[in-house]
Each structure stands twice: as structure tokens, then as C-alpha cells.
Amino acid sequence: MNPTAMGGGPARVLVVDDLEASRFIASSWLRRSGHTVVEATTAAEALTALETESFDLVLLDVHLPDMSGYDVTERIKADPRTSSIPVVMLSATYIEPEDKVTGLLRGADAYLTEPVDPGELLANVEAALRYHRARALAEHLAARLTRLTTATFAINAAMTFDALAEAAAIGAADVLDADATAALVSPSGVVCLATANARQANRPRPDIGEVERWMSLLNPGVGVTVVEEVPWARVTAALARTKPRRSPICIAVAPESVTSDGDRNLLRQLAQATALAAEGLHTFAEEHSLALTLQRSLLPRTLPHEPELPMTARYVPASSNAEIGGDFYDVIELDGRMLIAIGDVCGHSIEAATIMAEVRHTLRAYAVEGHRPAEILRRVDTLLERFHPTGGLTTMCLLLVDLEAGTMAVANAGHVPPLVIDDRGARYAEVKGPLLGVGLDRPEATELPLPRGTTVLLATDGLVERRGIDLDEGMEKLRAAVSHTDDMDELADRLLAELGQGKQDDIALLLLRRRA
Template identity: 85%
Template sequence: MNPTAMGGGPARVLVVDDLDASRFIACSWLRRSGHTVVEATTAAEALIALETESFDLVLLDVHLPDMSGYDVTERIKADPRTSSVPVVMLSATYIEPDDKVIGLTRGADAYLTEPVDPGELLANVEAALRYHRARALAEHLAAKLTRLTTSTFAINAAMTFDALAEAAAIGAADVLDGEATAVVTSPSGVVRVATAGARRPDARFRLDNADVENWMAALNPGVGVTMIEADAAPWHPESPVTAALARTKPRRAPIGIAVLPSAVAGDDDRNLLRQLAQATALAAEGLHTFAEEHSLALTLQRSLLPRTLPHHPELPMTARYVPASSNAEIGGDFYDVIELDGRMLIAIGDVCGHSIEAATVMAEVRHTLRAYAVEGHRPAEILRRTDLLLERFHPTGGLTTMCLLLVDLRAGTMEVANAGHVPPLIADDQGARYLPVKGPLLGIGLARPEATELPLPRGTTVLLTTDGLIERPGMDLDEGMEKLRAAVSHLDDMDELADRLLTELGQGKQDDIALFLLRRLA
């Protein structure tokens, strides 16, 4: 059914009758009522016309020379392209009630017998059109609502502002069946513009973000959704647009979804555009909140880590901390360096979980570590005492891994104690290898071994990391450890090495990464 007929008014009617007089009379009545009429004299002509043209109703004689009107009706109703077209059957030889029953049973929407009164014919035509127009409108709106639901899911699933703009534009183009442009602004103030459904090769413009930002600001929408009719937009300077602008907070940059006025045929379409804009604004608010929480969490996390590392000419060191890429919560990864009268205690650890509780335990572990180190306890004893503290005060949320290195440059040694952590990786002119130092994690009260004292020759590089660098879903931990081992050389500049490892092994990880490198110079 064509859009004009869906909205009411004149319709395109196919009149099929082999009798010239009957066909002429019916066509005259329909044309006087404003309908457009196409004539056919056989079933074959009618079926060809239905394949090549669009009709809103078929007025069909029951007795055609080449096929029964009943069979033609069944063909019309069986074809998905014409199944919704109403068929009014007209018979000059109707005698038995069963004939009418057969016609209606085989798909006719009305059955009339000649001679028929003009008023009766037109009334039946209008009734059939009215019913099928209402049904077509309902199906049309239901299809749009289904696409709206799908689009809303995609909008809410967007994880970045670029993806949100694209999802909103694609959704609007799909729901309203036309070109659509979506505009969203990231927390940094960068305007993201996406266009979808463009039917012209020149429909995509290289936009100046400032022009889009100024255009949005000039419209000055309030909180909520505002419908705008604009003479032009930066991406459509030659034609007017209909736009829905939405804002969730007074000081929040609005989002906008704009379409050509032809895509908004009535109130239903305007409401659909309004709902899309509202869904996009709420999704943008969620992304804003996530970004703000992530920034706050990262600031707090970094405040719990050493601001600077000690400078020692014989033992340069560098460290990196990278938060999980998909998690706004605070993690429990940490590293620390404590200078102790010519020796240096280096620690790296990971409190299980991502939460305020994990960060709180991490801060407590760091302060405890420092206190025990200042008191003069050796690495193994520090781990024992920390284990007791966690077991007593954090029995359910204090599971922690930690590795301690006590470096003595005068003796040229390092004392290593490990509590369930990734073992230190040593790189020298013999290659790279993990130290065979093990022990149970902290917080479970198990007996733990004494520290292992090892030489630290000149030219040796030591790498400490948390498991976020080597773990990946679907990959064995040993495989991740081997990838790291193969990527480390004692000849690399340590800052360049740290950055390269994060680039090659740390992208898109779901866990925080703490990385610490030290080297005893030759």
C-alpha cells in the first residue's frame, strides 16, 4: 500500500472485468470519487499489472475468460508483495449463498452481485480501504517500533562517544527511513558527528567541529528533548532539517539527531525521533558518568602510588601503572620502593578485586609494608606479618599477592621473597629467565619459605609485573609469561622497554597493570 493511501484519500484501484460495459460503469463511479483506476480484461493482465505496479485495492470479476476470480484472489493473497491488497469481488451470476462464502473463504474482502448500486459499491470499496489502511498503518508503526527497540539497544551498548554517535545516526536512519545525522560531545569537548542513510554521494561533508558546536549552542535547548525546525545545518547547508535536541543537565552539552523534514511524516515519526534523542542523551550521560568516575578512580589510584622513584646512579629504575581499559573502578595493583640505609626494598603486589575495598586494602598493605621495613624486618618476615594482618582484619577481602626484592649494592646481592606473585624476570647476557621463587599468597595463614638470596651482577635487568600484563582470556598463563620473557632484553633502554611491553602485551586488558624495571649498571 502506497504512503498516500496509508494516510487516507484517493487510492489506486485495479478493475478486472472482461465485460466492457460492466468495467466502464465501475471505473466511472470510482473515478468520480477521486480514485485512480487501471483497467484489465483478463486474469493474466491483472497479475502482470500487480507485479509491475502498486495498487491499494482490486475490484475483481468472478468469471474471467482465462481464470476463475477465486483463483486470482488466492494468487494475490499468496504473494507477500500483494497479500495486504484488499480484493472486492463482483459477480453477475451470483445465485447461491455458497458462492459468496467461497469467495470470502478464498481471500476476498467483500463480495458484491450485479446489478450493484453505486453507493453500495463505493461504500464497500471505502470500507475495505479504511480497514486495510488502518492495518497497514499499524503494521508500519509496529515495524518502526521494532527498529526503535533494536536501535535503542545499540545506542545503550555503545562504549565510546564515537560509537554512540554512529549508533544514533544508524538508528535514526533505520527507524525513519532516511538520511540522519547525530551529534554528541565528549567530556573533553570534542564534537562527534556521524551520518547514516545518505542517498547522495555528496551527503557527507568534512565538518568543522566548531561550526557544529556553535550551531548546537545557538539553538540553546533546555533540559529534556526539544524539537527544532532549522533552515539549515552545517552538514546540510542547502536544505532545512528537523532536529531533536536532548540535554540531561543544564551544563551538559546537548546531543542532537537531525533528519530531513521529509523523513518525519507525522506525529508518530516526530515521537520516534524524540525517543531516539532521549535514549541517546541518557546513553551519553552514562558515558559521561563513566568517564568522570574513571578519571576520579585513576586520580585516587595514582595518589596511592609513589609520586617519584629514588634516584641512584648505580641502580636506575622505572615504573608504569595502567588501569584496566574497561573498568572505572579502583584496582589493587601497586609498587613501592623503600630506601633502608644503603639497601633498597622494592615491592610489587596485587590485592584481588576492583573496588574501593581493594584500594583500601592496598593502601593498608603499603603502609604496613613500610612500617615493617623501617623496623628492620627481612622480606620473608615482612610477608609473614602482613599475612597475619590480612588474615585477621580482612578475612574475606584481603587476598593479596606480593613479591619483595631487598637489593644490597655493596654486596651485589638481592634477597627475594614471593607470596603467590608473578616471579621476577631476570635479563642479562645469558638471556631472560624467571627466578624460581614461590610462596603462598597473603591472607590465608599458610606457612611460607624463607627468602632466597641471589647475586645481582652488573648489567642485570630485573622486571617485576602484576598478572594484568601476562593474562589474557582464553590464553594459558604460561603462554603469557613466555611471551613476556621473549620480549625482554637487558640491552634495551628501560623506559623504551616498559612502553613497548605495554604496547605489545598490555592493550585492551581487563585488569590493571603495574610494571617495575631496575638495572644494576655495569
């Protein structure tokens, strides 16, 4: 049903009758009432017209030369393209009650017998149109609300500002059946711009510089404001913001798609949903930045400068988590030796970060007192078991490097073992031990040679673990990815790029190399 008929007023009516006189009379009555009439003399002509043109009602004679009007009605109602068109059947031959029953059961919306009063004919036509207009309008609104729900879901599911702009543009194009543009400002001040074409019109994308200049001058109030024109295109735009100092978002559509209060309300709802989703992303970005700043403040600001033992470290927070975690590393200088630690307190929370800071400070205290690596682990284990019996499970690996002797004593507590890389390849040191916080016996440190030119990689499990993949497989991927000849900074960056993307856990990584 076309929009005019949906809203009331004159309709397009197909009159099907093989008798010219009957067809002329019915058509004349309809035309005098303001309707547009198309005439057909056979069922074949009628079905062809219905395939190629749009009609709001069919006035159909039951007795046609090539097909029964009953069969034509069934064909109309069986086709999804025409099933909603009301059919008023008219007959001077089939006038018995059972004929009317047959017509109505086979899909007719009304059944009249001739001779028929013009008032009765027009009243039945108007009644059929009124019912189907109301039904079509209800279906149209329901479909729009369904598309609005789908668009809102996609908007709220967007994880980045670029994805949010794209979801908003696609949603507006779908809901309002119009070419749409969405623009918003990311926390870094960059304008994210997306367009969507509803009719494959391929309209040119607005100049992002012009949009950026316009948005920088905007200062609408909190809420949603609809403007009828913007300097960069002929559009109707909805501006929405959630806080006075927050940059507004903009959704713009072709003005011909916003012709009613309902259209305008849909545009406002889309803009409001986008602004709320943008606020959520802004809050997440702010919390993530704060968490990352706090996490980094708990890690060493710099690494000791030892010409004979250069080293580099990296810390990368989980990509989808705004909370702080318990991953850490530390390097402690001890009278000609170097104690290097890497560890991970289980969980992502303020509690995990607090325990991590406590473990790190305790580790430093015991190291300064001169305890052996295995003894340090025993004492940290006792502390965690006593003061954090439910949330203090921690893995840690300690390396006590003696450059003069060319050795490293390795004590491991449930952590990924050190990866040793030299001209013979890469291999994991065979050092094991239970994690901390469970009170189990643990072995003494294993003393390993550290020849000149040897590189040692320490990492938390965030680098090797991936959902659905065995830990051993992840460790083997890491082993295969390292190279003895790589510059350590380049190696660290490459490993994070190849193995650290999209991880659900933090990653701490430390590389050291005894100078050749």
C-alpha cells in the same frame, strides 16, 4: 499500501475484468468517487501490474480467460509484496453461496455478485480500504516502535562518545527512514559527529568545524527542543540536554521525514535517549577520572634515583572499570640496599584500595625496621588474616637488591615471579610461596645473582591474564615479548600496547636494570 491510502482518502485501484462494459461501469463509479483506476483484462496483465506498480485495492472478476479469479487471489495473498492488498471479488456467473464461500476462503476480502448497486460496490470498497488502512497503519507504527527499541538499545550499549554518535545517527536514519546526523561533545570538548544515509544518497558530511561552532553557541533548556533549521544544513534537528551546564546533543534529519506529530515525537525520543546515554558516559568518565586520580595518589609519585639501578614503572587501570583496584608497586631505600615490591589486593573497590594502602604502609614500616623479605611477608600475612579475614587476599613479590654484592633476595607470595632478562634471554625466577591472608607457612627468600646489564621485570597478573587463556600461556607470551636490548621506557610502553589492551584488570609494571 502507500502513505496516502494509509492515512485515508482516494486510493489506487486495479480493476480486472475481461468484459469491457463491466470494466467500464465499475471503473467509472470508482473514478467518480475520487479513486485512481488502472484497468486489466486478463490475470496475466493484473499480476504484471501488481509486480511493477503500487495498488491499494484490487477489484477482481472471478471469470477470466486465462486464470480463475480464485487462483489470482491466492497468488496475490501468497506474495509478501502484495499480501496486504485487499481483494474485492465480483462475478455475474459464480453467484451461488458456495461460490462466495470459496472466494472468501481463498483470500477475498469481499465477494459481490452482479448486477451490483453502485452504492453497495463503493461501500464494500471503502470498508475493505478502511480495514486495511487501519491494519497497515498499525503495522507501520509497530515496525517504527520496534526500530525505535532497537535504536535505543544500541544507543544505550555504546561505550564511547564516538560510538554513541554513530548509534544515534544510524538509529535516526532507520526509525525515520531519512538521512541523519548526530553530534555530541565529549568530556575533552571534542565534537563527535556521525552521519547515516537511509537511502544510500551519500549526502556530503557536514563540516565538523561549522557544527562545532554552532554547538558552542547553543544554550537550550534542560529537556528536548526541536528546531526547524540550522546554519550548516537544511534539516530538522532535536537538541537535548540533561543538565544546565552539560553540552546538548543534536540529532538532525531531512525535514521531509518529519511531517507529523508522530514523526516529531520519535525524533524527540531518540534525542532524549541519546542525551541520557551521553550523561551516563559523562558520569562514567568523571568517576573513572576520580578513581584513577585516587589510585595514583596511593602509588609512589616518583621512583628513587639510583644511577646504578635505573628503573621505570607503569600503572594502567582496567579499561572497562571505573572502580579503583588493589594493584600497587613501591621502592624503599634501605642503607645501601633497595627493597622493591609489587602486589595486588584481590578485587576492585574502595575496600581493595584501602587494604592496598594499609599493606603498602605496613610493608614500609617493617622494611624500615630491618626485617628480611620473607619475615615482612609473614608479618603482613598475619595482619591481613587478623584484620581482613574475608577481603584481604593479596599477592606480593619482594626484591631486596644489594648492588655492592650484586645479588637480589626474592620472596614471593602467590605473585607472578620476576622475569629476568639478560644476554642469555628471558626466564622467570623460580620463586614460590602462598598468597597473603591465609596464614600458611612460607619459605625464606631465594638469593639470586644480579649481574651488570641484567633487567628484571615485575608485573601484576593483569598483564598476563586474559579470559579463556591459561595463565601459563599468558606468562609465556610476556616472556617471548621482552628484549634485552630494549630501552626500559620503550619496553614498558610496548608491552602495555601489545599485551595490556582491553584487559578486565588493572596492570602495574616495574622494570629495573643494573647498569652495565
